[in-house]
Amino acid sequence: MRSNVLPRRSPAAAWLAENGAVAALVVLVVALSLLSSDFLSLTNLLNVGVQAAVTAILAFGSTFVIVTGGIDLSVGSVAALSAITLAWTATEAGVAWPVAVVVALAVGVAAGLVNASLIAYGKLPPFIATLAMLGIARGLALVISQGSPIPMPDAVSRLGDTIGRYLPVPVIVMVVMGVIAAVILNRTYAGRAMYAIGGNEEAARLSGIKVDRQKLITYGLSGGFAAVAGIVLASRLASAQPQAAAGYELDAIAAVVIGGASLSGGKGRALGTFVGALILAVLRNGLNLLSVSAFWQQVVIGVVIALAVLVDTLRRRGTN
Amino acid sequence: MRVSEAILQAEGLRKGFPGVQALDGVDLSLRSGEVHVLLGENGAGKSTLIKMLSGAYHPDEGRVLMDGRQVDIRTAGDAQRLGISTIYQEFNLVPELSVAENLSLGRPPRRFGFIDKSAMVRQAGELLARVGVDVDPRMPIARLGIARMQMVEIAKALALNARVLIMDEPTAVLTTSEVDMLFEIVRQLRDQGVAIAFITHHLEEIAAIGDRVTVLRDGRSVAEVPADTSQDELVRLMVGRPIDQQFPRRPAELGEPLLKVSDLSRRGAFDDISFEVRAGEVVGVAGLVGAGRTEVARAIFGADRYDAGEVAVRGRRLPPADVHAAMEAGLGLVPEDRKGQGLVLSADIGENLGLVTMRDATRAGFVDRKGQRRAAAKVADQLAIRMTGLDQEVRTLSGGNQQKVVIGKWLVADAGVLILDEPTRGVDVGAKVEIYQLINALTDSGHAVLMISSDLPEILGMSDRILVMARGRLVGELPAAEATQDGVMALAVTDVEGSRAQ
Numbered sequence: 001m002r003s004n005v006l007p008r009r010s011p012a013a014a015w016l017a018e019n020g021a022v023a024a025l026v027v028l029v030v031a032l033s034l035l036s037s038d039f040l041s042l043t044n045l046l047n048v049g050v051q052a053a054v055t056a057i058l059a060f061g062s063t064f065v066i067v068t069g070g071i072d073l074s075v076g077s078v079a080a081l082s083a084i085t086l087a088w089t090a091t092e093a094g095v096a097w098p099v100a101v102v103v104a105l106a107v108g109v110a111a112g113l114v115n116a117s118l119i120a121y122g123k124l125p126p127f128i129a130t131l132a133m134l135g136i137a138r139g140l141a142l143v144i145s146q147g148s149p150i151p152m153p154d155a156v157s158r159l160g161d162t163i164g165r166y167l168p169v170p171v172i173v174m175v176v177m178g179v180i181a182a183v184i185l186n187r188t189y190a191g192r193a194m195y196a197i198g199g200n201e202e203a204a205r206l207s208g209i210k211v212d213r214q215k216l217i218t219y220g221l222s223g224g225f226a227a228v229a230g231i232v233l234a235s236r237l238a239s240a241q242p243q244a245a246a247g248y249e250l251d252a253i254a255a256v257v258i259g260g261a262s263l264s265g266g267k268g269r270a271l272g273t274f275v276g277a278l279i280l281a282v283l284r285n286g287l288n289l290l291s292v293s294a295f296w297q298q299v300v301i302g303v304v305i306a307l308a309v310l311v312d313t314l315r316r317r318g319t320n
Numbered sequence: 321m322r323v324s325e326a327i328l329q330a331e332g333l334r335k336g337f338p339g340v341q342a343l344d345g346v347d348l349s350l351r352s353g354e355v356h357v358l359l360g361e362n363g364a365g366k367s368t369l370i371k372m373l374s375g376a377y378h379p380d381e382g383r384v385l386m387d388g389r390q391v392d393i394r395t396a397g398d399a400q401r402l403g404i405s406t407i408y409q410e411f412n413l414v415p416e417l418s419v420a421e422n423l424s425l426g427r428p429p430r431r432f433g434f435i436d437k438s439a440m441v442r443q444a445g446e447l448l449a450r451v452g453v454d455v456d457p458r459m460p461i462a463r464l465g466i467a468r469m470q471m472v473e474i475a476k477a478l479a480l481n482a483r484v485l486i487m488d489e490p491t492a493v494l495t496t497s498e499v500d501m502l503f504e505i506v507r508q509l510r511d512q513g514v515a516i517a518f519i520t521h522h523l524e525e526i527a528a529i530g531d532r533v534t535v536l537r538d539g540r541s542v543a544e545v546p547a548d549t550s551q552d553e554l555v556r557l558m559v560g561r562p563i564d565q566q567f568p569r570r571p572a573e574l575g576e577p578l579l580k581v582s583d584l585s586r587r588g589a590f591d592d593i594s595f596e597v598r599a600g601e602v603v604g605v606a607g608l609v610g611a612g613r614t615e616v617a618r619a620i621f622g623a624d625r626y627d628a629g630e631v632a633v634r635g636r637r638l639p640p641a642d643v644h645a646a647m648e649a650g651l652g653l654v655p656e657d658r659k660g661q662g663l664v665l666s667a668d669i670g671e672n673l674g675l676v677t678m679r680d681a682t683r684a685g686f687v688d689r690k691g692q693r694r695a696a697a698k699v700a701d702q703l704a705i706r707m708t709g710l711d712q713e714v715r716t717l718s719g720g721n722q723q724k725v726v727i728g729k730w731l732v733a734d735a736g737v738l739i740l741d742e743p744t745r746g747v748d749v750g751a752k753v754e755i756y757q758l759i760n761a762l763t764d765s766g767h768a769v770l771m772i773s774s775d776l777p778e779i780l781g782m783s784d785r786i787l788v789m790a791r792g793r794l795v796g797e798l799p800a801a802e803a804t805q806d807g808v809m810a811l812a813v814t815d816v817e818g819s820r821a822q
Binding site for chain 1: 621623643644647653655660661662663664665666667671675676678679682685686687689729
């Protein structure tokens with residue numbers, strides 16, 4: 001075998017080919033700024049950031065799960081349950097708000113741990129275990145709230161505010177959670193174990209990785225991230241709503257997949273997921289600015305998801 | 321032997337992939353009624369060549385002729401229409417469907433728009449009779465052994481009226497008697513005028529079944545020679561230099577027992593297994609496929625449970641079914657199924673080499689990736705893994721180099737006792753010798769090696785002591801110096817009293 005027989009691509013082109021989602025985002029931004037004069041304004045871009053925040057935080061959590069080759073359908077429901085828990089303990093039960101925040105996060109993590117236990121010890125397929133949790137968590141949110149919104153404590157609602165004139169707190173939370181996700185995936189034992197398990201679970205096990213324990217960590221993280229997303233969402237609305245974030249799990253999965261992760265596991269990055277969430281938000285925002293009807297927006301977003309994965313598959317086939 | 325004109329001819333085939341020129345000028349001519357062996361080390365281009373003939377790849381340059389006319393094979397369907405069938409190592413069978421359904425997959429016999437089941441079973445029966453295999457066509461594929469699955473694959477090729485049959489290492493997974501059966505079928509097909517391209521790493525099979533041999537090296541066809549060419553000459557052509565010794569075992573000084581297995585049993589799998597392996601020793605485990613060797617190896621390593629008995633490393637008893645504890649005690653397992661159990665194919669070489677030591681390289685949850693990288697680089701260098709860099713995906717490595725990565729992760733971890741399950745299966749001659757030399761180096765430095773192998777010359781050539789298993793029991797132990805292939809085989813086929821452990 002000899003190497004270097006093919007002409008080398010320029011580093012920039014190679015990088016773009018590896019990061020197709022970034023290229024797509026750039027194209028999208030350029031196109032929208034040409035089509036709509038409002039798009040590139042600072043206010044609008046920050047608005048896009050706020051719109052992306054909840055999906056992105058959920059999607060970071062889902063990235064862990066998808067990297068291990070699993071799926072978490074419960075994140076939207078768990079987000080709502082966590083927010084309801086926070087609002088209920090703080091207002092109805094009269095607990096101090098920092099304690100309520102901790103309880104809410106604990107509820108998210110606990111839901112994830114239940115998912116993982118069903119998967120690791122009960123040998124349920126992740127799809128089924130988390131589908132069950134999707135129903136359970138949503139139901140519990142409705143039970144606790146008796147079906148009505150509960151106001152969020154003021155201190156927590158600031159998470160939905162803007163610092164100074166410009167900087168929306170949800171965007172900050174999104175970036176912080178993204179950095180945490182990236183660090184976990186790249187640098188920690190838990191993160192590297194996720195890639196090994198998703199790539200080949202049996203090889204990971206035979207290399208001494210305690211697969212069951214790592215799954216607990218993975219789904220626990222996903223639940224924790226969902227709780228944060230739920231709290232951010234409720235803060236923006238200043239009230240926790242039992243029906244909030246319904247269907248968001250699908251947006252989260254779409255963001256992860258658009259970001260280049262493989263549903264069969266072993267592949268995926270926090271940055272890719274971030275870009276995937278931005279693409280979805282930019283698209284929705286742009287279609288709104290262009291006054292495309294909400295009905296057609298769903299069609300367009302469906303097409304974009306299919307295209308994103310299609311392009312990625314074709315590219316991979318080309319190199320293999 | 322009937323010799324006729326070439327029905328398939330490939331001329332000057334070239335194919336490049338990013339970073340690699342996989343084929344760099346390959347000529348091949350297959351005559352009807354011959355068994356043509358394709359010989360070459362892993363990475364020499366055999367796989368790329370057959371993928372080109374079966375429509376999976378398209379050549380960058382060169383041409384393929386069938387019956388003297390140039391053809392363009394772009395899809396598997398094109399190859400099928402031309403009468404080219406390929407039997408890969410990974411079978412293309414649907415395990416849940418019956419033999420008959422598999423044989424008529426995609427074009428079942430129909431009657432009034434419905435599938436005609438009785439016709440399907442009848443046709444399947446005829447095809448199976450042609451390959452001389454006794455299988456009920458209604459049996460699900462999953463219930464057949466590997467050898468019979470292969471026969472079904474061959475029958476499937478016949479169903480497509482194959483004139484050219486390409487077989488990719490068909491004997492790699494077969495026992496000796498199954499190989500004899502396969503050869504019988506191959507000879508029959510040859511006499512019916514089928515041109516057969518046969519890939520094997522077992523040199524002794526070449527004279528037994530082949531007519532001519534095309535040797536590939538570094539993506540080029542370097543020679544076309546008759547099959548009775550001497551093995552030394554074939555090896556020289558294949559690796560480009562003579563290999564002085566096929567089995568360079570250098571016995572080391574024996575130390576204390578490192579691994580001690582006592583009365584290990586699992587119902588239905590193995591019974592009453594006791595042996596020890598000492599520092600500096602290579603203990604070979606011979607036996608037929610299904611004798612329970614892999615099961616014992618996995619149980620020792622904690623990958624599977626056992627019902628009774630115990631495993632001790634350096635005198636300390638291991639808890640059962642606990643891979644982690646086994647590793648901590650210094651055991652390492654190189655599993656039989658390299659891709660399925662040994663490697664994370666989607667990850668790079670560095671990541672795979674560091675898999676075992678990752679836990680120890682973790683401080684406060686964070687992995688010392690630089691340190692891991694350094695350790696991996698050292699072992700990759702020691703093993704002479706042929707790669708573009710540590711960040712190359714292991715998926716893209718040849719079989720021999722993949723196996724080096726699996727062994728390498730235990731070297732990084734410095735496992736004191738290595739269990740090697742079929743360490744050279746699907747590995748080319750050059751890399752084989754490198755693995756043997758590595759075994760020597762390990763035992764020299766006081767490691768112990770337990771080596772399961774179905775390759776008798778390898779067992780005889782590389783072990784210090786040989787254990788033979790049959791039907792889940794240890795039926796014999798021989799010093800390697802006194803063992804012969806016949807002696808080992810005689811033990812391996814013993815009918816153990818009371819048969820398999822109940």
